[in-house]
Amino acid sequence: MKYTIVDHIQRQVDLNAEASRDLEGILVNRLVRKRQFIVQPGFACTHQTYVQKGSFRGYLVTADGTEHTVQFAIEDWFISDFHSYIFQEPATLFVEALEDSAVQQIEYSHVETLCKTHHSLEHFFRLVAQKSFAFSQKRILSNFEMQAEERFLFFKKQYPQIEARVPQYALASYLGISPEFLSKIKRNSTQST
Amino acid sequence: MKYTIVDHIQRQVDLNAEASRDLEGILVNRLVRKRQFIVQPGFACTHQTYVQKGSFRGYLVTADGTEHTVQFAIEDWFISDFHSYIFQEPATLFVEALEDSAVQQIEYSHVETLCKTHHSLEHFFRLVAQKSFAFSQKRILSNFEMQAEERFLFFKKQYPQIEARVPQYALASYLGISPEFLSKIKRNSTQST
DNA sequence: CGTCTATTTGAATGTACTCAAAAGCGGTGG
DNA sequence: CCACCGCTTTTGAGTACATTCAAATAGACG
Numbered sequence: 001m002k003y004t005i006v007d008h009i010q011r012q013v014d015l016n017a018e019a020s021r022d023l024e025g026i027l028v029n030r031l032v033r034k035r036q037f038i039v040q041p042g043f044a045c046t047h048q049t050y051v052q053k054g055s056f057r058g059y060l061v062t063a064d065g066t067e068h069t070v071q072f073a074i075e076d077w078f079i080s081d082f083h084s085y086i087f088q089e090p091a092t093l094f095v096e097a098l099e100d101s102a103v104q105q106i107e108y109s110h111v112e113t114l115c116k117t118h119h120s121l122e123h124f125f126r127l128v129a130q131k132s133f134a135f136s137q138k139r140i141l142s143n144f145e146m147q148a149e150e151r152f153l154f155f156k157k158q159y160p161q162i163e164a165r166v167p168q169y170a171l172a173s174y175l176g177i178s179p180e181f182l183s184k185i186k187r188n189s190t191q192s193t
Numbered sequence: 194m195k196y197t198i199v200d201h202i203q204r205q206v207d208l209n210a211e212a213s214r215d216l217e218g219i220l221v222n223r224l225v226r227k228r229q230f231i232v233q234p235g236f237a238c239t240h241q242t243y244v245q246k247g248s249f250r251g252y253l254v255t256a257d258g259t260e261h262t263v264q265f266a267i268e269d270w271f272i273s274d275f276h277s278y279i280f281q282e283p284a285t286l287f288v289e290a291l292e293d294s295a296v297q298q299i300e301y302s303h304v305e306t307l308c309k310t311h312h313s314l315e316h317f318f319r320l321v322a323q324k325s326f327a328f329s330q331k332r333i334l335s336n337f338e339m340q341a342e343e344r345f346l347f348f349k350k351q352y353p354q355i356e357a358r359v360p361q362y363a364l365a366s367y368l369g370i371s372p373e374f375l376s377k378i379k380r381n382s383t384q385s386t
Numbered sequence: 387c388g389t390c391t392a393t394t395t396g397a398a399t400g401t402a403c404t405c406a407a408a409a410g411c412g413g414t415g416g
Numbered sequence: 417c418c419a420c421c422g423c424t425t426t427t428g429a430g431t432a433c434a435t436t437c438a439a440a441t442a443g444a445c446g
Contacts, residue, residue, distance in 0.1 A: 060334055060338065062338045066338070068334055068337045068338055070330055070333065070334060071330075082323075082326060082327050082330060083327040083328075083330060083331060086323045086324065086327055087327070115316070115319070116316075119312045119315060122312060122315050122316055122319055123308070123315055125319055125323075126308070126315055126318055126319035126322060129319060129322035129323040129325075129326050130275075130279045130318075130322040131279065132322075132326045133275060133322050133325045133326040133329055134275050134276040134279055134280070135276075136326055136329035136330055136333065137263055137264075137275060137276060137329055138276060139333060140263065140329065140332060140333055140336070141253050141261055141263060143333070143336060143369075144261045144369045145253065145255045145259070145261055147401075147402090148401080148402070167424070167425095168424075168425065169424070169425085176336070176337045177402070177403090178402075178403060178404080179424080179425075179426095180402095180403080180404085180405095180425085180426080180427085181401090181402055181403070182425095183425060183426050183427080184402095184426085184427085186425095186426095187426080187427090340433070340434090341433080341434070360392070360393095361392075361393065362392070362393085370434070370435090371434075371435060371436080372392080372393075372394095373393085373394075373395085373434095373435080373436085373437095374433090374434055374435070375393095376393060376394050376395080377394085377395080377434095379394095380394080380395090
């Protein structure tokens with residue numbers, strides 16, 4: 001049984017027949033292979049990507065070559081370089097498949113058009129953006145108030161499926177620590193269990 | 194000449210006569226004195242607050258007594274405990290006036306009602322949430338990729354009015370460093386100018 | 387002018403990083 | 417099916433960025 005973007009939206013708001021038909025009309029199904037990029041720095045992020053199967057991560061690579069993960073996405077999640085997407089400016093992030101994946105994509109201009117036509121879709125995207133913002137604020141706070149080990153344990157508890165599925169260097173760069181240090185944290189926190 | 198919430202919104206989207214009239218109908222004008230709280234942990238954040246005059250900060254106080262500033266707001270900005278506001282759950286933040294201030298407030302349930310009635314308002318609040326989310330993501334990244342001194346200089350450059358207006362301990366807690374360390378940073382970065 | 391709070395300064399400490407090297411694991415070809 | 421190669425994870429030693437604590441100084445407000 002596969003997830004679809006329409007089901008995902010229907011779970012949160014009521015879409016009438018025309019809205020869901022129009023939405024289906026702009027969906028693009030796509031297969032993405034492991035290590036393939038769906039967003040790259042320098043090119044505008046033209047689509048929002050809904051993960052049907054597989055997993056992704058979005059990350060920044062700084063001048064010194066360090067990676068900083070902004071977001072992971074697994075089944076039933078959206079991913080993009082959101083700043084690039086909403087301002088339609090060149091991306092700064094890479095968004096890369098961590099596994100062979102199946103996605104549904106919707107393009108910026110199509111989404112904006114449908115939001116004008118269907119109040120229900122505008123409503124949905126408002127809710128999504130608001131929740132995303134709220135959680136993003138929480139993440140800023142947890143990065144401040146917890147130290148590395150607590151952040152790791154918290155993440156592991158909150159997103160066990162993700163912790164088990166992503167490479168450790170990716171998780172380290174999400175937590176804001178070096179891969180070596182994450183390794184040391186794991187050693188210490190398992191031995192005391 | 195004073196800012197108003199209606200002007201603020203009109204600058205971004207077209208409001209017809211009914212929408213702006215209905216919006217005016219739910220506005221509550223309020224004066225807030227320095228050091229007064231408009232949001233406190235334990236109580237739901239029922240309103241979004243638009244700053245007409247003055248300044249505010251939103252911050253978390255952790256178990257060990259440390260403060261962590263999430264957001265500042267000056268004239269023409271909104272502030273709230275956004276997580277509490279959108280989920281209508283008890284707040285975790287304090288939102289406190291840094292100066293004697295004048296604000297306009299809109300209540301959650303009224304906003305939701307107006308968003309249903311007026312597509313233009315739903316659109317406005319989607320745009321706001323999306324931009325807020327995009328900038329929040331950027332902030333997470335800049336906390337990772339820059340170290341304390343860079344973060345300070347970046348903030349000073351991007352928000353000079355705020356840097357000049359808020360107490361240093363508040364700015365330190367926004368940057369995620371101790372007040373002592375911010376003091377040392379300032380000493381070093383001014384002497385080399 | 388005195389009191390209270392905010393900022394500065396310095397010394398000792400800790401958390402997390404860098405660098406280098408070894409060990410583990412997975413995929414691919416012979 | 418095993419062997420090898422490359423990439424990821426682990427380990428350890430030395431180091432750097434930022435913290436804590438304590439005390440002195442400066443500013444704000446009544």
